[in-house]
Amino acid sequence: MFIPGIVISVLTFPGVxxxxxxxxxxxxxxxxxxxxxxxxxxxxxxxxVLHDIPDKFYKTFFIDIGPFIVNSAVAGTIFALIAxxxxxxxxxxxxxxxxxxxFSWIGFSIAMxxxxxxxxxxxxxxxxxxxxxxxxxxxxxxxxxxxxIWIANILSVIWFDLIYAIGLMFAVSFVVSSVFKAIGG
Numbered sequence: 001m002f003i004p005g006i007v008i009s010v011l012t013f014p015g016v017x018x019x020x021x022x023x024x025x026x027x028x029x030x031x032x033x034x035x036x037x038x039x040x041x042x043x044x045x046x047x048x049v050l051h052d053i054p055d056k057f058y059k060t061f062f063i064d065i066g067p068f069i070v071n072s073a074v075a076g077t078i079f080a081l082i083a084x085x086x087x088x089x090x091x092x093x094x095x096x097x098x099x100x101x102x103f104s105w106i107g108f109s110i111a112m113x114x115x116x117x118x119x120x121x122x123x124x125x126x127x128x129x130x131x132x133x134x135x136x137x138x139x140x141x142x143x144x145x146x147x148x149i150w151i152a153n154i155l156s157v158i159w160f161d162l163i164y165a166i167g168l169m170f171a172v173s174f175v176v177s178s179v180f181k182a183i184g185g
Contacts, residue, residue: 005046009046012113020039023051023066023067027051057131075108075114076168083176108169121150128142
């Protein structure tokens with residue numbers, strides 16, 4: 001089923017915001033000057049962070065894949081809290097159902113926006129070539145990551161981003177349940 005990208009961006013706007021925060025966090029962490037940030041807007045792209053070109057490969061690498069790290073961690077934490085709540089509280093009461101539904105939407109929207117963009121992959125590929133040509137052999141790790149980003153973006157037409165969110169939710173829920181079983185809860 002085809003749904004325009006702007007509709008998906010609006011429905012998952014918390015994830016777009018966290019995605020851009022992922023880029024911004026690593027820019028700030030590595031002292032890379034940021035010129036402009038749009039955490040969410042109605043347009044294409046739905047958000048962006050314009051920054052200087054980093055002076056080290058590892059900075060480029062982490063700024064480009066930052067959204068995957070940050071979005072996955074935040075969504076995973078939300079899914080863990082939901083699973084924990086499910087083990088601690090009877091979930092059939094109205095307010096708890098509304099609360100878990102709201103946080104599930106937040107978690108899914110964040111997880112669905114975890115993958116860096118095609119543009120991020122292009123920059124990572126280009127910078128990997130540049131640093132590799134300068135003798136920085138660690139830059140070779142950029143190529144498989146750029147390819148994985150491109151593949152994830154291509155597969156988004158078959159809802160790969162939603163599949164990732166569901167997989168993350170089930171994985172985190174499984175871990176929480178396993179911990180509860182292990183401690184006898």
